[in-house]
Amino acid sequence: xxxxxxxxxxxxxxxxxxxxxxxxxxxxxxxxxxxxGRWQTDxxxxxxxxxxxxxxxxxxxxxxxxxxxxxxxxxxxDAQRSDRVIAEAWDATFxxxxxxxxxxxxxxxxRNVPLQEAGRVSDRELVLSRANRSVxxxxxxxxxxxxxxxxxxxxxxxxxxLMRTTAVYGSGKFGAADHEAxxxxxxxxxxxxxEMLAVWLIRAFACxxxxxxxxxxxxxxxxxxxxLRRSLGIGNSTGLGMAPFLVNxxxxxxxxxxxxxxxxxxxxxxxxxxxxxxxxxxxxVDGFAETLSGWRSEHPLQxxxxxxxxxxxxxxxxxxxxxxxxxxxxxxxLWNWSKQALSLEGQELVLALMLEPHGSLVDDxxxxxxxxxxxxxxxxxxMLVADVRxxxxxxxxWALSPDYSVPEACARFWYVxxxxxxxxxxERHEDPGADREQPLDIGRSVMALAKKVADAPSDMTVxxxxxxxxxxxxxxxxxxxxxxxxxxEIQDNLIAASLSxxxxxxxxxxxxxxxxxxxRSDRWVRITMFQNAPLPSELHLLxxxxxxxxxxxxxx
Amino acid sequence: xxxxxxxxARRLASVGLPGAEAVADxxxxxxxxxxxxxxxxxxxxxxxxxxxxxxxxxxxxxxxEIASPLLILGFAxxxxxxxxxxxxxxxxxxxKVGLTLYGDLPGPLAAISIAPLDDGEPVYRPDWRSxxxxxxxxxxxxxYAAQLLVPETTRSRATGAGPDAxx
Numbered sequence: 001x002x003x004x005x006x007x008x009x010x011x012x013x014x015x016x017x018x019x020x021x022x023x024x025x026x027x028x029x030x031x032x033x034x035x036x037g038r039w040q041t042d043x044x045x046x047x048x049x050x051x052x053x054x055x056x057x058x059x060x061x062x063x064x065x066x067x068x069x070x071x072x073x074x075x076x077x078d079a080q081r082s083d084r085v086i087a088e089a090w091d092a093t094f095x096x097x098x099x100x101x102x103x104x105x106x107x108x109x110x111r112n113v114p115l116q117e118a119g120r121v122s123d124r125e126l127v128l129s130r131a132n133r134s135v136x137x138x139x140x141x142x143x144x145x146x147x148x149x150x151x152x153x154x155x156x157x158x159x160x161x162l163m164r165t166t167a168v169y170g171s172g173k174f175g176a177a178d179h180e181a182x183x184x185x186x187x188x189x190x191x192x193x194x195e196m197l198a199v200w201l202i203r204a205f206a207c208x209x210x211x212x213x214x215x216x217x218x219x220x221x222x223x224x225x226x227x228l229r230r231s232l233g234i235g236n237s238t239g240l241g242m243a244p245f246l247v248n249x250x251x252x253x254x255x256x257x258x259x260x261x262x263x264x265x266x267x268x269x270x271x272x273x274x275x276x277x278x279x280x281x282x283x284x285v286d287g288f289a290e291t292l293s294g295w296r297s298e299h300p301l302q303x304x305x306x307x308x309x310x311x312x313x314x315x316x317x318x319x320x321x322x323x324x325x326x327x328x329x330x331x332x333x334l335w336n337w338s339k340q341a342l343s344l345e346g347q348e349l350v351l352a353l354m355l356e357p358h359g360s361l362v363d364d365x366x367x368x369x370x371x372x373x374x375x376x377x378x379x380x381x382x383m384l385v386a387d388v389r390x391x392x393x394x395x396x397x398w399a400l401s402p403d404y405s406v407p408e409a410c411a412r413f414w415y416v417x418x419x420x421x422x423x424x425x426x427e428r429h430e431d432p433g434a435d436r437e438q439p440l441d442i443g444r445s446v447m448a449l450a451k452k453v454a455d456a457p458s459d460m461t462v463x464x465x466x467x468x469x470x471x472x473x474x475x476x477x478x479x480x481x482x483x484x485x486x487x488x489e490i491q492d493n494l495i496a497a498s499l500s501x502x503x504x505x506x507x508x509x510x511x512x513x514x515x516x517x518x519x520r521s522d523r524w525v526r527i528t529m530f531q532n533a534p535l536p537s538e539l540h541l542l543x544x545x546x547x548x549x550x551x552x553x554x555x556x
Numbered sequence: 557x558x559x560x561x562x563x564x565a566r567r568l569a570s571v572g573l574p575g576a577e578a579v580a581d582x583x584x585x586x587x588x589x590x591x592x593x594x595x596x597x598x599x600x601x602x603x604x605x606x607x608x609x610x611x612x613x614x615x616x617x618x619x620x621e622i623a624s625p626l627l628i629l630g631f632a633x634x635x636x637x638x639x640x641x642x643x644x645x646x647x648x649x650x651x652k653v654g655l656t657l658y659g660d661l662p663g664p665l666a667a668i669s670i671a672p673l674d675d676g677e678p679v680y681r682p683d684w685r686s687x688x689x690x691x692x693x694x695x696x697x698x699x700y701a702a703q704l705l706v707p708e709t710t711r712s713r714a715t716g717a718g719p720d721a722x723x
Contacts, residue, residue: 123684146663
């Protein structure tokens, strides 16, 4: 079988920062699962006044489970609307609950959810979130609907969402249930399933609320046309808070990448294509062209990437016009051509597009994207120092190449801000606080370990070594972990002057299924989620998983 | 070691034991440990737990006086087979599958002995439910963790990290 791409190729940050959503992205896996499981959504509570203040409950049931999004709508003065994590008021706040809320639950949540971080939820809640309106688009949509007209599609396309979430907290945050609560549950026992479900229901709430306000203005207001509703996703702004996740969850990162790379290898190993897979691939290419036409960014780095992508797309289409997919091992051939002809963005795009026509071959891999993290790889104390040296040499060459004493190689440090309790990136040689550095410097730590084990006896056990050098425990665990999780490490120096943190965000968000990455600096990015996806009311009426790159065109 | 302390607190809490409190006790009990610069006759419960995890003993061991001895159970809670852990006034039988507790919990200092068991059936299975944490002990942990927080500067505020979109 065609082998997986080596970690030394896949796990470089520049390539991870070019990741695109795929069939294995969590939003798509969730909606496919909800559809297959015949999940049904309704809205048992809508108690919102003409000013848009009140509460609502969205209930979704299937496969023996029930979850409810409890939404609180607020009347937020414009001056208080901020997407900063330190904001204290929002247009809407939410909790995703395991089961159905009683009146007591609603009262309890109404006292806590609107406060977000300053409140406390219980272990019956799975997600805590909040969202702000896109003021410009919101007012336009309300006015148009109230006047009996549809909003301007160009304005909808320009913004892409009615509301943007500014945080989606899960797994134990602020009293919410641990991720383990979902262990063993069909569909929901997977990475970020509860969080993605909450965002999908928040999207439905945003559409319902905008229509409600239009009707409050004028009883003859019209609802949003279904295709315009679908064109609106949920916006999201994501900063450095997300970046350390990939470093702190190596087993999970390994599971995600392994699933994607296994899917890619399965496809490249196919000896021939079929008329249908060739046709579906071309549809996917066209769909992405549509995505690209609406993908805008003012950030110079992203602009360069988008320009390269446009060029790559032209080359890809020209290449495909030569019937290259009709030969033997067509997907492997296409990949080999891509590596020579396209930018990193283009190469990773081709990977994502190749997965599109091969759902029956790869979709099962979505079930392998979790990791047992409760008992992380226990240190093997019987391992010999000689084996540690060997593993470092074989798998951490990337960590041994920088000279960390050079200022540029250790220019940054990760820390947690006292004011915001959020991860931040400082300049080691200019900012105070490097003595309180977070241990995200995996490369430098492994280098330090390598130097220490070089001086230790080869037949010394790891247990004895760590008794003498407990400060190397974390690095040693990573080295041992790399043997079972080869895709667990970002193979770059995460404290170098050249580090681009948004590459870490892009990688994670692509696995979520986000689109339209729009970096606003090297440290935070705007995205859109679930754009073009079916709303809950139409999930079972529309074609399966046909929304990710362009609007659904066939309406049942 | 901080990572090990956090994981141990979670393991203990999952079987209903005061794991976070045990870590807080460790921080306030003099012990033979280089981590916090405190030196005393008692051995560090965290260091001992880690030593046992890295190289599980083959038979019974008298560990002597241990600071924050509850953490020793953190070792047995990752083991496939059962261990009996004894201290004056109480004992526990535990393994990865759970725990059975007899008598009182150990105080901040206790003499500990451990022994592997051929059989044993822990009755308290781990679960994910949230636990109450003693607010006094929680404050100790928060104060300790705060030592790693970095105050803002004009420059860090300016370079920032997060969004401030209002469009």
